[in-house]
Amino acid sequence: MIDIRISDVKWMKRAICLASLGKGRTSPNPMVGAVILDKNGNLISEGFHSKAGMPHAEAMSFNNLKKDATDGTIYVNLEPCCHQGKTPPCVDKIISFGIKKVFVSIKDPDKRVSGKGIKLLKDAGIKVHVGLCEKESQELNKSFIHRNITDNAFGVMKWAMSMDGRVGLKNGQSKWITNKDSRSLVHSFRACFDAIVIGGNTLRKDDPLLTSRGIRQPEPLRVVFTKTLDLPEKSNLWDCKLARTLVVYDASTADKRFLERIPKGVDIEELSSDNPILLSNLLAKKGCNNVFWECGPKLATSAIKAGCIQELMTFIAPKILGGVSSMNPFSDFEFTDMDEVFNLNETEFSFIGDDIFVKSTF
Ligand SMILES: NC(=O)c1ccc[n+]([C@@H]2O[C@H](COP(=O)([O-])OP(=O)(O)OC[C@H]3O[C@@H](n4cnc5c(N)ncnc54)[C@H](OP(=O)(O)O)[C@@H]3O)[C@@H](O)[C@H]2O)c1
CATH class of the missing domain: 3.40.430.10 (Dihydrofolate Reductase, subunit A)
Structure with missing residues (x-):
């Protein structure tokens, strides 16, 4: 169980806001943003998926790291991917950088991910919370979700x-x-x-x-x-x-x-x-x-x-x-x-x- 604080909502909203910067350029991918805090709760990096073919939001935020992320927290508006696409799986990055807590707003409806990313993180001993700012995240990626479901x-x-x-x-x-x-x-x-x-x-x-x-x-x-x-x-x-x-x-x-x-x-x-x-x-x-x-x-x-x-x-x-x-x-x-x-x-x-x-x- 992870206790939710007001600051968690603030950081997730920031991730959603970053995600929206990719509007009109990410298809067939979703719009995703990520925010990383260090173990003391300080913002140490952020990133977003800017365009299909470019690094995913999580990878971007790890590329932009200014400090050690060990025992830190990452906020991401969509479940991190666990499959090799045009870019390597984001779950591996989160694990390898020693992140302790992951806040995921919504599950990825893509059948290749759909809960598997969350499971891999949990299996690696990482605390995962799903559902923060769910409505906003669903609205942002409604087209991506619709295409994957229908x-x-x-x-x-x-x-x-x-x-x-x-x-x-x-x-x-x-x-x-x-x-x-x-x-x-x-x-x-x-x-x-x-x-x-x-x-x-x-x-x-x-x-x-x-x-x-x-x-x-x-x-x-x-x-x-x-x-x-x-x-x-x-x-x-x-x-x-x-x-x-x-x-x-x-x-x-x-x-x-x-x-x-x-x-x-x-x-x-x-x-x-x-x-x-x-x-x-x-x-x-x-x-x-x-x-x-x-x-x-x-x-x-x-x-x-x-x-x-x-x-x-x-x-x-x-x-x-x-x-x-x-x-x-x-x-x-x-x-x-x-x-x-x-x-x-x-x-x-x-x-x-x-x-x-x-x-x-x-
Ligand atoms: N005010 C507005 O917002 C607005 C917006 C768009 C259009 N318009 C006006 O609408 C008029 C054209 O109306 P329209 O109804 O003929 O529109 P349309 O957008 O051209 O749609 C009808 C055409 O779509 C094709 N089509 C393909 N599958 C279809 C299907 N299952 N059902 C129906 N059509 C299918 C056919 O093209 P083919 O004939 O080539 O086979 C058909 O003639 C124009 O005068 C235009 O100025 C106004």
Whole structure:
């Protein structure tokens, strides 16, 4: 048993804060931070996992050590790994440096670790406490956890609409519904995602750039999901100097002659159907922990029906588009009873100038 002091919470919060510095760069890995105290409780080192392929947080903090860590304490927001990946196991480092106490916020859902790291530490005679600041750690690494549990990427869907709930005019025009600040905010959101998905029709109608405007380098992967492959010869997404682009098509319906229109440099993958969960699964396999769905109503509806979406982001602008034929954010979910409709949770509201931003979870 380890007695918890207020200072333990403080150091774990610091580890979580350090972990968050890796946001947008660690996938397929989690965001992890570590703090080391000496045997007298003084801070002697800290580190975080800055990027996939770079040392893990624990290794980083041991590399940064300024004093002897023997009989010291380490705080880490995720269970230390015990397998040889691109970098050596962190459990071995903790043991070899003579650490006496380990505070782990949450277990690693990765099947190669999942409790084994904690067991190895305990077997080595180290006192281990699990569960400090659990909620914060789960929130920070929700995408990594989701991918490991479901084999699919964590999906966040975003749309912009008018006060009368329209995402575009009858003729497909939708630029711009929201104000400049809301659009800049979307660029910064993109920087936190591994991939951004649109459907073929949004590519044809809007020809978007889908970048973070340089906030994240390299930019997130841009993904076009198409049933027909009937994509234009010219498109902003074909310029892969800015960001990588992946076209994913349904092999059961697409006309493969259209593949000729897609320039070299653009990645192409086929799926056996148009079920968006196959796309989510493909992107997870490619190492995407999270995906930002910026599609129009048809793909948005299919993606929600398929269970690809865990969170929703809505921008509401003080405009009225009107018209029964203007676009809704979604097509028909075929609900026939109010008991069937989606009840959203944890809804938060904020103002972006005169736009309203709403965030909810399913
Ligand atoms: N205001 C906003 O926030 C916002 C955001 C995005 C888009 N839009 C507007 O939305 C309009 C496009 O709407 P859309 O509904 O056609 O959007 P979309 O994002 O293009 O999605 C539909 C397209 O996705 C592809 N697709 C692949 N699998 C699918 C599946 N299972 N279910 C449905 N589609 C699948 C198809 O492409 P192929 O046709 O190539 O086979 C289909 O035409 C544009 O006018 C755009 O301006 C508005």
